[in-house]
Amino acid sequence: MEEQIFFELNSVYRDNMRIKGYTFGSGEKSACIVGATRGNEVQQVYICSRLINILGQLEQQNKIKDGKSVTVVPCVNSHSMNIGKRFWSTDNTDINRMFPGYDLGETTQRIAAGVFKNVSNYKFGIQFTSFYMQGSFIPHVRMMKTGFEDIELAKDFGLPYVFRREARPYDTTTLNYNWQIWETKAFSVYTNATDSIDTNSAAEAVNAVLSFLNKQGIIDYNCHEGYISKFIDGQELVNVKTLTAGFFIRYAQVNARVKKGDLLAVIADPYTGEVTDRITSPTNGIVFFHADQPVIYSHTPLYRIIPTDDLI
Amino acid sequence: MVQTIASVGLPIDEMLMIQKNRLIPQSGLSGNEKRISIVTGTHGDELEGQYVCYELQRRIKENEECLTGIVDVYPSLNPLGIDSITRGMPGFDLDMNRLFPGSENGSMPEYIASQIINDLSGSAAVIDIHASNIFLEEIPQVRINELSQDTLVPLAKLLNVDYIWIHSSATVLESTLAYSLNIIGTPTLVVEMGVGMRITKKYGDQLVDGIFALMKELGIWSGEVPTPKTPIISEDGEVSFINARKSGVFVPSVEHWKNVKKGDHIGDILNPLTGEIHQKITSETDGIVFTLREYPIVSEGSLIARILA
Numbered sequence: 253m254e255e256q257i258f259f260e261l262n263s264v265y266r267d268n269m270r271i272k273g274y275t276f277g278s279g280e281k282s283a284c285i286v287g288a289t290r291g292n293e294v295q296q297v298y299i300c301s302r303l304i305n306i307l308g309q310l311e312q313q314n315k316i317k318d319g320k321s322v323t324v325v326p327c328v329n330s331h332s333m334n335i336g337k338r339f340w341s342t343d344n345t346d347i348n349r350m351f352p353g354y355d356l357g358e359t360t361q362r363i364a365a366g367v368f369k370n371v372s373n374y375k376f377g378i379q380f381t382s383f384y385m386q387g388s389f390i391p392h393v394r395m396m397k398t399g400f401e402d403i404e405l406a407k408d409f410g411l412p413y414v415f416r417r418e419a420r421p422y423d424t425t426t427l428n429y430n431w432q433i434w435e436t437k438a439f440s441v442y443t444n445a446t447d448s449i450d451t452n453s454a455a456e457a458v459n460a461v462l463s464f465l466n467k468q469g470i471i472d473y474n475c476h477e478g479y480i481s482k483f484i485d486g487q488e489l490v491n492v493k494t495l496t497a498g499f500f501i502r503y504a505q506v507n508a509r510v511k512k513g514d515l516l517a518v519i520a521d522p523y524t525g526e527v528t529d530r531i532t533s534p535t536n537g538i539v540f541f542h543a544d545q546p547v548i549y550s551h552t553p554l555y556r557i558i559p560t561d562d563l564i
Numbered sequence: 565m566v567q568t569i570a571s572v573g574l575p576i577d578e579m580l581m582i583q584k585n586r587l588i589p590q591s592g593l594s595g596n597e598k599r600i601s602i603v604t605g606t607h608g609d610e611l612e613g614q615y616v617c618y619e620l621q622r623r624i625k626e627n628e629e630c631l632t633g634i635v636d637v638y639p640s641l642n643p644l645g646i647d648s649i650t651r652g653m654p655g656f657d658l659d660m661n662r663l664f665p666g667s668e669n670g671s672m673p674e675y676i677a678s679q680i681i682n683d684l685s686g687s688a689a690v691i692d693i694h695a696s697n698i699f700l701e702e703i704p705q706v707r708i709n710e711l712s713q714d715t716l717v718p719l720a721k722l723l724n725v726d727y728i729w730i731h732s733s734a735t736v737l738e739s740t741l742a743y744s745l746n747i748i749g750t751p752t753l754v755v756e757m758g759v760g761m762r763i764t765k766k767y768g769d770q771l772v773d774g775i776f777a778l779m780k781e782l783g784i785w786s787g788e789v790p791t792p793k794t795p796i797i798s799e800d801g802e803v804s805f806i807n808a809r810k811s812g813v814f815v816p817s818v819e820h821w822k823n824v825k826k827g828d829h830i831g832d833i834l835n836p837l838t839g840e841i842h843q844k845i846t847s848e849t850d851g852i853v854f855t856l857r858e859y860p861i862v863s864e865g866s867l868i869a870r871i872l873a
């Protein structure tokens with residue numbers, strides 16, 4: 253294992269911020285794994301720490317294949333994480349909206365440039381990231397429709413789903429998008445937690461990455477290969493939202509099989525407890541995402557459901 | 565007449581409302597009047613537009629008989645942000661100016677964005693007033709995407725600003741209010757002036773003069789208007805950026821909107837702990853300082869100044 257400082261930001265009032273990379277094996281730049289770009293992505297750092305630990309053991313057992321190397325960058329935003337902020341500590345910009353970066357630009361552009369210089373030119377890029385809305389997902393590999401995405405390869409993670417969505421204008425500045433533009437095959441892995449540690453979910457993510465690296469011939473790792481992933485396109489999902497605000501009392505959880513008409517949740521008046529909206533499923537299907545705030549605004553998307561034919 | 569153009573329920577006994585005030589001619593509407601829309605407050609920490617909204621209406625009301633079209637004034641597209649001194653949309657940590665054109669069926673911020681676009685579309689002109697941020701002070705200027713310069717530059721010249729910056733297009737900017745409106749044929753001018761969290765009355769008065777000149781041109785105002793000043797017009801290539809190479813405390817030694825020569829001292833980045841100068845900043849070009857760092861604490865990379873050659 254080689255520990256390197258990929259980027260160091262000088263500071264007058266606090267310790268410098270060091271972005272570290274841990275490399276295993278040598279030779280071809282086979283795979284790069286990036287954890288937290290935002291200060292609340294604690295689970296993402298935790299998953300990376302597990303991977304660094306296990307890859308270190310594999311390296312000692314000579315199980316990193318000859319001529320292959322894997323680099324893990326657990327956190328690119330420790331300054332925000334250390335003060336409990338999601339975005340950049342001074343100007344609140346999002347490092348994951350600054351790629352490929354600019355080394356003569358603003359602070360977060362320089363951070364992104366410093367990171368990108370070190371994480372690009374790999375064959376595969378894997379990022380653990382979080383969703384902009386608070387909520388829970390079925391674990392999945394997420395990709396953007398860029399023309400470069402490789403769905404079949406994404407199934408090698410063995411997570412239950414491979415999900416593809418349309419790219420929006422502001423996605424062009426994410427790490428994932430820029431990896432793809434610069435010919436790295438890029439995948440975002442979503443698991444359950446963000447600002448807390450879920451060890452089971454982390455173990456699933458670690459296993460998915462190791463299984464993927466094994467299938468690409470980068471490491472030698474005998475493990476359970478997970479699921480035969482199902483591909484879903486963003487437009488196939490059925491969105492369920494409410495026009496009412498108040499308490500969000502949830503009955504259907506992630507991964508639940510639901511029938512058309514099943515009660516998913518209720519919205520209740522925060523003072524009188526009166527039920528102001530009953531949220532029912534518009535289709536037979538499986539709950540892919542649900543919001544998990546205790547109170548919600550009106551117009552909040554509450555559920556995303558994968559429609560299925562099964563008659564249960 | 566105050567109208568609510570979008571309203572959304574918040575969880576605990578509160579409605580979020582996006583409101584506008586509509587001023588119409590004393591004689592009523594014939595249906596053929598043109599409309600100008602003044603919008604601001606997308607970024608909750610930018611307040612320069614608040615004074616403009618007030619002052620414009622005050623002056624219209626003083627000579628109401630001269631109003632021959634419709635004036636819609638939207639002081640706060642992000643009312644929760646202004647009220648809580650938050651730049652983005654509180655609760656979502658989202659920059660509202662990256663959500664347009666929004667979507668009727670999307671999340672709450674996307675829904676609001678779509679209602680804003682619906683209401684503004686069809687205006688003869690929209691003026692979207694920004695105030696930089698808390699870090700930088702800007703001279704009154706209009707920023708125009710090169711894709712829409714043919715339509716917008718003639719309108720921008722009437723706005724009585726000092727400077728028009730024609731910038732190159734970038735995909736990420738396609739989610740702004742201005743881009744989304746320009747693309748559907750509603751001419752929208754982005755004004756940047758002053759500094760965040762403050763009101764610079766002089767700049768506000770200057771822009772209001774310009775809005776009257778534009779209203780006159782559009783047939784919305786029949787009264788006398790001042791002759792707008794002739795702005796400097798430039799493209800990206802003529803702008804040079806000075807970013808901090810070191811972290812520390814920036815103390816300027818030039819004034820905003822003043823000429824500098826190559827080699828002139830712009831300011832210093834100091835270390836208050838050791839009493840040393842971390843970086844002595846000099847200009848690399850002859851030009852005029854149109855953006856100047858206002859907030860003293862800087863990190864490596866922080867923008868110090870923009871100089872127009």
Ligand SMILES: [Zn+2]
Pocket residue numbers: 606607610694695696
């Ligand atoms: Zn702004």
